[in-house]
Amino acid sequence: MTPRRVGLFGGTFDPIHHGHLAIAEEVRVSLELNEMFFIPAGHPPHKPGRVITPVEQRLAMLELAIATNPHFSISLVEVDRPGPSYLVDTLHILREQWGNEIELYFVVGWDSLEELHTWYNPLGILAQLTFLVAVARPGYVEENEYNKQLEARLPGITQRLLVVQAPRLDISSTELRRRVASGKPIKYQVPDAVESYIFQHNLYQTGQ
Numbered sequence: 001m002t003p004r005r006v007g008l009f010g011g012t013f014d015p016i017h018h019g020h021l022a023i024a025e026e027v028r029v030s031l032e033l034n035e036m037f038f039i040p041a042g043h044p045p046h047k048p049g050r051v052i053t054p055v056e057q058r059l060a061m062l063e064l065a066i067a068t069n070p071h072f073s074i075s076l077v078e079v080d081r082p083g084p085s086y087l088v089d090t091l092h093i094l095r096e097q098w099g100n101e102i103e104l105y106f107v108v109g110w111d112s113l114e115e116l117h118t119w120y121n122p123l124g125i126l127a128q129l130t131f132l133v134a135v136a137r138p139g140y141v142e143e144n145e146y147n148k149q150l151e152a153r154l155p156g157i158t159q160r161l162l163v164v165q166a167p168r169l170d171i172s173s174t175e176l177r178r179r180v181a182s183g184k185p186i187k188y189q190v191p192d193a194v195e196s197y198i199f200q201h202n203l204y205q206t207g208q
């Protein structure tokens, strides 16, 4: 029997935007994954001190955003536990639930890939993944040369790395929060339902 191939896409999603959605779909289709789970971080480990929108609201926007894609789902594995949402723990929990036969593909943008060696127990992360899947992000250089630097920081990473060419959308949650605070439009950068939710709930008024 062919193993189930599952995509995992972790993020703060504050808010989810079309950059996230476009790369998730591109990776799902190009790697022939059975499904893609979005994993909202309960307590993002690398954003201490930053004001993060309550998880209920980030989750509500995520639900609205993925509603039209039958291959997208949400995992509450990080929301349901206290403390920093370390990926190594998340993968451990998912492997316990789903077993070791399943193939796990964790999606990261290039900015996150460059930081991976600073995450908690990065070798433990790689050991539990079938592949780490990196996609380009405008503003970050991704070159084959760069693999040497990645490898120097985290030996073994390039054997576990797939680079997928996906649409390069220069959209970030930080910029969206700033745009809302300064009265600029966010239409067409987030799904319509997410835009409505943001304005109905007066989110991002300070732009932080």
Ligand SMILES: Nc1ncnc2c1ncn2[C@@H]1O[C@H](COP(=O)(O)OP(=O)(O)OP(=O)(O)O)[C@@H](O)[C@H]1O
Residues within 6 Å of the ligand: 010, 011, 012, 013, 014, 019, 020, 023, 107, 108, 109, 110, 111, 112, 113, 135, 136, 137, 138, 168, 169, 170, 171, 172, 173, 174, 175
């Ligand atoms: N436009 C984009 N293109 C490619 N990857 C992206 C893009 N936006 C986000 N990502 C990736 O999605 C994952 C989750 O990102 P996150 O939820 O932090 O969004 P963000 O836009 O980077 O937010 P912020 O600006 O608040 O840091 C990360 O791996 C990040 O690299």
Ligand SMILES: O=C(O)c1ccc[n+]([C@@H]2O[C@H](COP(=O)([O-])O)[C@@H](O)[C@H]2O)c1
Residues within 6 Å of the ligand: 009, 010, 011, 012, 013, 039, 041, 044, 045, 046, 047, 085, 086, 087, 088, 112, 118, 119, 120, 121
């Ligand atoms: O495990 C870690 O130490 C770790 C450190 C930073 C980020 N992550 C994960 O990387 C994903 C993207 O993070 P972020 O902060 O860009 O939203 C998200 O799933 C985080 O939980 C994980």
